Amino acid sequence: MNTAIFILLAIASLLLVKAETGDSEIFNLINLGQVEGKNYFYEQGVAGRNWTTAGKYCQESGMQLATIETQAQADFLKSKYSSDGFNYYYWTAARDAHLPREFTWNTTGTVPSEISGLTWSTYNDMEYQTCVMYYANSSPGLKLYPCDSTTSGVLCQT
Numbered sequence: 486m487n488t489a490i491f492i493l494l495a496i497a498s499l500l501l502v503k504a505e506t507g508d509s510e511i512f513n514l515i516n517l518g519q520v521e522g523k524n525y526f527y528e529q530g531v532a533g534r535n536w537t538t539a540g541k542y543c544q545e546s547g548m549q550l551a552t553i554e555t556q557a558q559a560d561f562l563k564s565k566y567s568s569d570g571f572n573y574y575y576w577t578a579a580r581d582a583h584l585p586r587e588f589t590w591n592t593t594g595t596v597p598s599e600i601s602g603l604t605w606s607t608y609n610d611m612e613y614q615t616c617v618m619y620y621a622n623s624s625p626g627l628k629l630y631p632c633d634s635t636t637s638g639v640l641c642q643t
């Protein structure tokens with residue numbers, strides 16, 4: 486077998502074992518534990534990642550950005566709130582249609598073109614590229630935020 490591939494496989498299985506044994510820190514990620522067959526990890530501290538780089542960060546750690554799809558998952562995350570740990574805003578996998586070309590003119594079904602002198606903007610400074618943060622709190626929530634914001638942490642899942 487090709488040595489490079491063998492080494493990659495060895496590293497990959499090592500990382501997998503690490504994730505499966507619930508090691509408390511992978512790439513500065515803290516394991517919150519398991520619910521419905523998946524583990525949630527949150528990033529310790531805020532490293533200035535926007536939504537895109539947050540997704541890459543999870544992927545590099547062998548995970549993906551978190552989804553919260555059931556009552557049990559929401560209850561689990563709520564139960565993990567801690568005033569000196571999991572207590573901030575964290576990127577999740579949710580986003581709106583954040584590319585301008587995902588708009589269509591309803592009447593023609595065509596995509597609006599970029600026209601010089603016509604700048605896209607939004608009401609109340611809310612960019613149309615919005616992504617969703619989980620707010621870890623005793624009263625948790627989901628917050629829409631511009632995807633290029635770098636002020637939150639990251640919530641990943643296995």
Ligand SMILES: *[C@@H]1O[C@H](CO)[C@@H](O)[C@H](O)[C@H]1NC(C)=O
Nearest residue numbers: 588589590591592593594595
């Ligand atoms: C959007 O397009 C559909 C299909 O042609 C039409 O039925 C509907 O009335 C349109 N909506 C508006 C708000 O113009």
Ligand SMILES: *[C@@H]1O[C@H](CO)[C@@H](O)[C@H](O)[C@H]1NC(C)=O
Nearest residue numbers: 534535536537538632633634
């Ligand atoms: C996210 O950050 C990366 C790296 O700084 C940058 O290249 C990219 O354009 C940013 N994306 C958004 C949507 O802000």
